[in-house]
Amino acid sequence: MTPVNLLNENYSRFFPLHQKVYLINMSQERDVDQYDSLSGIIVECSGDVLVLRVPYSTGQIIAADGGRNTTFKVITESFGVGLQISADLVRITSDNLLRLRLNSVLEVVKRFEMPRVDSTIKVFHHREDSPLSACKSKFRQIVEREKKGLPLHFTLLENPVNVSVSGIRLVTDQFDKSSPLALCVLDLEDGQPPVCAIAETAWHRRIGTNSVIGHRFITILKSDQNRIGRYVSSLQKSMGIKVSAPRINWMLLDRMTFDNG
Numbered sequence: 001m002t003p004v005n006l007l008n009e010n011y012s013r014f015f016p017l018h019q020k021v022y023l024i025n026m027s028q029e030r031d032v033d034q035y036d037s038l039s040g041i042i043v044e045c046s047g048d049v050l051v052l053r054v055p056y057s058t059g060q061i062i063a064a065d066g067g068r069n070t071t072f073k074v075i076t077e078s079f080g081v082g083l084q085i086s087a088d089l090v091r092i093t094s095d096n097l098l099r100l101r102l103n104s105v106l107e108v109v110k111r112f113e114m115p116r117v118d119s120t121i122k123v124f125h126h127r128e129d130s131p132l133s134a135c136k137s138k139f140r141q142i143v144e145r146e147k148k149g150l151p152l153h154f155t156l157l158e159n160p161v162n163v164s165v166s167g168i169r170l171v172t173d174q175f176d177k178s179s180p181l182a183l184c185v186l187d188l189e190d191g192q193p194p195v196c197a198i199a200e201t202a203w204h205r206r207i208g209t210n211s212v213i214g215h216r217f218i219t220i221l222k223s224d225q226n227r228i229g230r231y232v233s234s235l236q237k238s239m240g241i242k243v244s245a246p247r248i249n250w251m252l253l254d255r256m257t258f259d260n261g
Contacts, residue, residue, distance in 0.1 A: 011102060014078045015045040021052060023072040023098075026086070035225060037218040038072075038132075039200060040098060048102045050074065050087060056180045056200070057096060059133025072100065075109075082109040115243070116164030117235045122156035124185040124194075125172060135181055135198045139219055142185065146193035156187050156194065165229045167199065167216040182215055188231045195224040 015021070018041060025036040040052030070089040075082065086104035093099070128135050145152065162169040168184060180201040187194045199215035206212070217225075233243045 011048065011050070011106070012045040014083055014106065015042050015050055015076065016078075017042055017045070019076060019078070021050075021074055021076040023052075023074055026071045026073050027069065028071075033222055035217070035220050035222055037216075038098075039216070039218075043097065049090075050100045050102055052098045052100065054096045054098060057131035058092060058098075059131030071103075074100065074102070083107065084109050114164040114166045115229075115232050115236065116162055117232045117239075117241075118160070118162050119235060120158055120160050121163075121189070122187040122194075123159045123161065123168075123170060124152075124154050124156045124183070125159070125170060126154075126183045127172075127179045128181040128183055128198075129179045130181070132181060132198070135183060136219060138183060139196055139198050142183075142196045143221065146196070152185070152194070154185075156185060161186075163228065164232060165217075165225050167202065167214065169212060169214045171210045172213050173211065182213075184215060184217070186228075188227060190227060190231065192227065195220070195227060197224070 020039060020041055023038040023040065030036060038054055038058070040054045042050065043053050044051035072087050072089065073084055074087045075084045077083065083106060085102055085106045087100040087102045090099040090101055128138075130138075142152065159170050163186070168186070182199045182201065184197045184199050185194045186197075197217040198219035199217050202214040202216050204211070204213045236243050
């Protein structure tokens with residue numbers, strides 16, 4: 001990572017309006033066993049203040065008060081390179097605006113696309129109209145049930161997918177639902193309970209007669225990320241594909257873009 005020393009007033013050159021950014025929760029109070037992320041579109045950048053519009057209702061997911069500091073790693077791409085900077089949350093407004101105060105040196109980082117593979121697995125996929133806070137509550141309930149060895153209240157169905165540590169592409173019959181959030185449960189057939197994740201929609205297309213959706217995982221256990229990574233590597237090896245060594249501190253920015261068929 002290469003640090004870039006900037007005066008505050010120059011941040012707007014790297015964070016222009018309408019640019020997409022990704023937030024990764026780095027707060028001391030966070031669950032360190034869980035990956036938590038958001039994405040948003042820049043609507044204001046002035047001095048060291050960055051304002052983002054999140055495309056879904058967050059609900060009360062974060063305590064932005066004097067007693068607890070919520071810190072994010074802010075990641076984006078500008079001038080063809082990856083950029084990251086730390087920022088403290090100032091407040092969340094009722095119309096899903098996140099006001100952040102940038103608080104570190106801007107760094108240039110190398111971006112990697114995570115390995116992914118086509119497969120057919122059993123999946124539960126449900127688009128959510130609820131705020132992110134409610135989705136997180138459902139996520140915790142499922143994880144706790146799995147820890148206790150209790151059965152799930154829904155059925156997983158076979159679905160052709162393209163999966164990586166950072167997201168999933170699958171066929172869905174929910175083309176008309178506009179909610180950008182979804183609950184995804186994946187059976188990797190590795191002798192362990194299914195992987196559970198909250199995902200945000202990256203894109204939605206019709207491909208032939210199918211409705212296909214690309215998701216980015218935004219809440220998932222880190223142990224489940226590792227399981228997906230092993231699953232992808234195992235399938236790649238069986239297909240004779242060269243397997244890359246696991247990456248440390250990778251940014252989970254495989255955007256599941258609609259560019260590879």
